[in-house]
Amino acid sequence: MTEHIQEDEFEELEESNELYEHYRFETDPGQKPLRIDKFLVNRIENSSRNKIQDAAAAGNIRVNDIPVKSNYKIKPNDIITIVMSFPRRELKIIAEDIPLNIPYEDDDLIIINKNPGMVVHPGHGNYTGTMVNALAWHLKDLPLFNSEDPRPGLVHRIDKDTSGLLVVAKTEHAKNFLARQFFEKTSSRTYVAIVWGQPKEEEGTIVGNVGRSLQDRKQMAVFPEGDRGKHAVTHYKVLERLGYVSLVECRLETGRTHQIRAHMKHIGHPLFNDERYGGHHILKGTTFTKYKQFVQNCFKILPRQALHAKTLGFVHPTSKESISFNTEIPDDMMQAIEKWRGYIAGREND
Template sequence: MLQDTSDNRDNELTGPEPDEDELYEHHRIVADKGQGLMRLDRFLTEKIPNATRTKVQNAIDTEAVKVNDKAVKASYKIKPLDVITVSLPHPPRDTDIVPEDIPLNIVFEDEDVLVLNKPAGMVVHPAHGNWNGTVVNALVYHFQNLPTHRNGEARPGLVHRIDKDTSGLLVIAKTEYAMTHLARQFFEHTIERTYYALVWGEPKEAEGTITGHIGRSPRDRKVMAIYPDGSYGKHAVTHYKTLKPLHYVSLVQCNLETGRTHQIRAHMQYLGNPLFNDAVYGGDQIRKGTPNGSYKTFVQNCFNLIPRQALHAKSLGFVHPKTKQWMQFDSDLPDDFRAALEKWESYIANR
């Protein structure tokens, strides 16, 4: 259980040891009953987003971190129900969400749910570096009394997310009951989520299932790595099917059975077919074909057409919380995705 009394994204975790009466509690984390033994520094690095191992160790060394109200070393092994606090000399950031009059592309709305078509480049939830201009900022402007997530987290209406530079469909809960009902469907993997991705090359098998635990890379916390032996991370399953092989690239349909961070992006890289122009997972380099001459210029022109990872949440299906009827929604490929795909199709046709 994670109880965060303030912002858990902008984590400085640095500075000299302050006087006790000048400390402000930023995080309070209670280890689960089933928590296995784990070093304190690794535990906090996993629990606090954007916290590096170095910052965590510095905070521990200056006794800004305490376990059960006692200062301990970074090598301390976390045990079930341990209470870990992080206190810093500056007050927490005000996490009140500022309502903003941002237009929303509403596909469907009734008194219980809202289905949006999110454009690429729009963050779903305010976080470090993106406090404004998000879907949530727009939601709190346009709608009143949206439900929050478990533990009272300030995430009005959200039951799932899609990445900033991924476009497509997103369902929002407008009532507490709808929130609980939809969250249960996500937990039980009964939500239908279909994504279209433009990937490098052609998958060796035209269709298949990618199974591999996903967890943060030890080399870069912003990147998700695959742990096929299940030694780390969370269970993740992606079903894929090649819709249009174009030799250098392919249009691929991906259906999520689970919903992990960067799941499709990480799984397709693991398969050897990273998403086109995905800078985080190597797709912003030429991965198929000779990287020079007119072909290099052509690929760069394609990158310019879709300056993001080529991923779109195309369809979404779920059981309506109140009517119990199956709801199915579909969306068109956005202009940038369609333009890049058509350019590749023309290139292959005229090759």
């Protein structure tokens, strides 16, 4: 079984492209040939042939570290493991009647436009009031959503104070199908962000391993290619230059924890009002008191890092068609953008 994982490490691990062992079985020396789905359904509580077959189709069932199909016939001394893209964690989920912004839903999945300030799933210090608690209520009649699963339907996540789009699976098949796309980086995600300063180029690519900071465990840092951190790639494009800040689009090629926040800080453009990465200080601009007050007013309008998950695309688990979703920039970010537009216009008219 997976070793105990400290809470401050869980966030990093769950978005990595590593696979974590959830179950392990070793067959007896005298084991007779038997389909692996039949073998596992009798050994895993609350499992079914369909769940086992979906997991096998997604490459999550392995024999001697090699993915196998559900019709694989086990042999003596086989080491059978079931792996997932997130660590195992024991936690009871309490269903709570919390409103969700749902732009799309069908029999397979649900798209959520998450509000800033909402934690995605329960964890240390946030056992209630999360998106998963709300989902447990909204989808309480579905088999996938039960109090024993800390991540029912989740295949990816975004930070508490980041707003925007997530996809949640409603069936075991959909969860495995979607999770595989995020693992293999075939899904597409773009974010919009307000960052400090003016990037020199209109477009660029940031490549650098992202891992826990050696100075601050709550921060992620960018390291040279090597053993520390995990490979990460962010493509960015300047959408609008607003004087001392810029509106940029970021497209993720990988999905590391705090990837955009760490990468933009690494190139000298921290996200506006990102307290964890230093963007809550006035990093660019003048020394005039009037300007400082203007920035403080912007911070009050936008009391979080200026980051929004704007688009999301993937192949649908049933239709097998490519689908995509787009959402508007939320009000708090738009108000800050408009204030910066007004500030720039005022300077030009002086």
